[in-house]
């Protein structure tokens with residue numbers, strides 16, 4: 001069997017706490033957010049499950065207000081889920097108003113790249129915040145999908161495996177840290193492919209425009225990670241209070257967010273260099289642009305504190 005419905009799995013107690021937003025009397029805007037995330041994940045899971053011959057797969061939204069995503073294998077079913085907090089919290093954090101100054105990231109680059117930022121900003125068919133949200137969703141989906149692949153190739157052959165994305169104070173396990181590293185790398189590569197496809201669909205293409213999109217795509221992954229690092233992802237605002245996660249190495253369920261950021265950027269850069277040698281990507285330029293975009297965003301999100309210096 002290919003796709004399995006959440007209703008069937010809930011009926012057989014494979015999954016619990018299924019959140020069905022369609023049953024709720026909620027306003028149109030929230031409804032749209034839920035259906036956008038649900039459709040994105042369903043579409044992605046459908047195509048990747050096909051491609052990698054994953055059978056008996058299911059996606060569902062779990063009733064939980066925190067921002068989280070997870071991969072689960074239970075009774076032979078391959079399940080990817082998000083919490084109902086995730087679409088609301090993430091779309092609120094990546095709101096259009098926080099990216100109004102993104103074009104300023106062009107300053108400091110040479111003129112053709114500056115112009116590429118402006119062209120994208122003025123392009124009516126391209127929306128920065130939507131692109132950043134889509135890159136973030138792609139990243140999270142592909143990270144979870146890689147866990148599904150890890151489960152199916154694992155020699156452990158455990159029947160019940162759950163990996164959640166929200167940082168948790170679980171016991172440290174080096175193998176699980178390695179799985180997280182691997183999932184982040186595969187996910188960053190899928191974001192790279194998505195950026196490349198987005199550029200290919202532009203009527204007017206240029207190397208500078210592609211570079212600009214690559215920087216913004218990278219910033220999307222770093223911003224998503226930093227929202228957890230600064231402890232603001234699960235806050236609804238308007239005043240966010242920053243609680244930076246102390247640095248650690250051999251602790252907890254996931255590698256420290258900053259270590260994950262470095263891993264993601266390293267792999268992303270190596271993949272660009274290998275797959276797009278013509279671009280002559282400069283690692284310093286990638287780092288500078290990613291950090292400037294991230295800084296411009298956090299200055300708007302948390303104007304009371306300078307979180308990235």
Ligand SMILES: [Zn+2]
Pocket residue numbers: 143144147163164165179180183
């Ligand atoms: Zn993970």
